[in-house]
Amino acid sequence: MWKFSLRRILIMIPQLFFLSLLIFVLAKMMPGDALSGQIDPNIDPARIEELRIQMGWYDPWHQQYAAWVGNLLQGDLGDSFRFKMPVTELIGQRIANSFWLSVATLIFTYLIAIPLGITSGRFNDTWKDQLITGYSYLGFATPLFIFALVMLWLFGFQLQWFPSSGSIEPGLEPGTFEYFMSKFYHLLLPALSMALITTFSTIQYLRNDIVDTKQKEFILTARAKGASESRVYNKHILRNSLLPIAAFLGFEITGLIGGSIFIETIFSYPGMGQLLIESISLRDYSVVTATTLLFGMASILGALLSDIILSIIDPRIRIK
Numbered sequence: 269m270w271k272f273s274l275r276r277i278l279i280m281i282p283q284l285f286f287l288s289l290l291i292f293v294l295a296k297m298m299p300g301d302a303l304s305g306q307i308d309p310n311i312d313p314a315r316i317e318e319l320r321i322q323m324g325w326y327d328p329w330h331q332q333y334a335a336w337v338g339n340l341l342q343g344d345l346g347d348s349f350r351f352k353m354p355v356t357e358l359i360g361q362r363i364a365n366s367f368w369l370s371v372a373t374l375i376f377t378y379l380i381a382i383p384l385g386i387t388s389g390r391f392n393d394t395w396k397d398q399l400i401t402g403y404s405y406l407g408f409a410t411p412l413f414i415f416a417l418v419m420l421w422l423f424g425f426q427l428q429w430f431p432s433s434g435s436i437e438p439g440l441e442p443g444t445f446e447y448f449m450s451k452f453y454h455l456l457l458p459a460l461s462m463a464l465i466t467t468f469s470t471i472q473y474l475r476n477d478i479v480d481t482k483q484k485e486f487i488l489t490a491r492a493k494g495a496s497e498s499r500v501y502n503k504h505i506l507r508n509s510l511l512p513i514a515a516f517l518g519f520e521i522t523g524l525i526g527g528s529i530f531i532e533t534i535f536s537y538p539g540m541g542q543l544l545i546e547s548i549s550l551r552d553y554s555v556v557t558a559t560t561l562l563f564g565m566a567s568i569l570g571a572l573l574s575d576i577i578l579s580i581i582d583p584r585i586r587i588k
Contacts, residue, residue, distance in 0.1 A: 276572055287564045288340070292333050295557045336557070346554035350547070355558045359540070363562075365435050366532070366539035369455050370524045376463035377520065381470035382513070388471065389478025389509070390501060400471065407468035413530045419461040420534060430457035433536035458535045462524070470513065470520075477509040521570035525563045 320326060324335070339346065345355035388400040424432035431437075435454045440447040481487060482505060490500050529541035536542070540559055547555035 276575055280568055280572060283568055284565065287568070288337060288561060289333065291557055291560050291564065292336060293329065295553045295560075296329055296332070298551075298553070340561075345558040348547075348552055348555050350550045350552040351555070355555055358543070358555065359558060359562070362538055362540050362543050365455075365537065366528060366541065368451070369459055369528060369532070369537065369539055370521070372452075372455050372459035373462045373466075373524055374520060376459055377467050377470065378513075380463060381467040382474065384467070385471045385474030386478065386506065388475040389482075390505075392475070392479050397475075400475070404468040404471050407465050410465060412462065412465050413534060415465045416458075416461045416531055416534045419457060423457055424535075430454075435538050455537070458531045458537050461535075462528070462531050466520075466524075474509060474513060478505055481505050481508050521566065521573070525566055 324332060336346075343356065345359070347353070348355050348358050351358055384400050384403070388397045391397055420432060423429045431454050435451060436447065437450040437454075440450055487500060487505060528539060529544060531537065532539040532541035533545050540562065543555065544559045544563075547553075547559065
């Protein structure tokens with residue numbers, strides 16, 4: 269087991285290198301820079317060129333990349349040109365919100381998907397299965413941002429059951445119970461919106477696995493020996509079908525990264541996704557490269573986590 273994990277971790281090193289190189293090159297290929305379009309037009313253009321030279325923006329790209337990676341390895345992500353603060357501090361203010369939003373979304377996803385997947389698989393080809401499958405197809409066909417806008421309009425503005433923006437009610441003291449409840453209340457609607465529309469893959473995977481497991485010989489043998497239907501499902505079918513769902517955890521994390529960008533922007537939720545969109549529009553490329561790199565690293569770590577969990581569940585896939 270440890271050999272497999274070590275080999276997968278070593279594979280991550282070239283992946284991270286090529287990821288950082290790709291992000292840096294793509295950022296440099298984007299039009300304009302932090303001094304373009306959003307500064308005082310009365311400033312002398314010659315002074316703007318001097319600033320670009322001082323910041324090294326005209327240096328060869330490989331020199332800029334080497335300097336960027338060198339600072340990265342020292343924990344220095346640079347300074348935000350627009351927010352006037354170190355990128356590490358800026359990300360530190362936002363990353364906790366994104367983390368708790370992702371945790372809440374994962375919890376809601378499994379709370380919704382597992383019961384529906386079990387019901388659909390156990391009662392396949394019945395009206396229950398058809399309803400749940402219809403819900404899955406609807407989730408597959410509906411764009412996340414459209415669904416999120418409808419949820420915001422209905423529950424945020426029309427019914428006013430949830431806050432429509434922000435992550436905390438102003439004026440609350442950190443560490444208090446009211447502060448905690450306000451944080452939880454503000455992330456409920458974004459988390460539920462993302463969970464409701466992203467459960468279809470888990471539901472369908474669990475449903476199909478249960479239907480397939482029901483036809484296997486050891487299940488037919490258990491029924492032939494007189495085992496009750498509840499015992500067959502709880503001890504044999506569910507135990508074998510639920511374990512692979514754990515391996516989906518890493519891929520769920522990867523899916524949350526893309527979804528959080530839309531969700532945080534639509535709900536004005538101050539997290540990493542909203543920060544990325546703001547930085548792109550402001551041409552604050554030091555923040556863009558740092559946040560994109562963190563998202564990419566999270567995706568790679570999610571894939572690693574899935575592989576390790578799957579190797580524990582099914583030792584046959586381990587690399588010898």
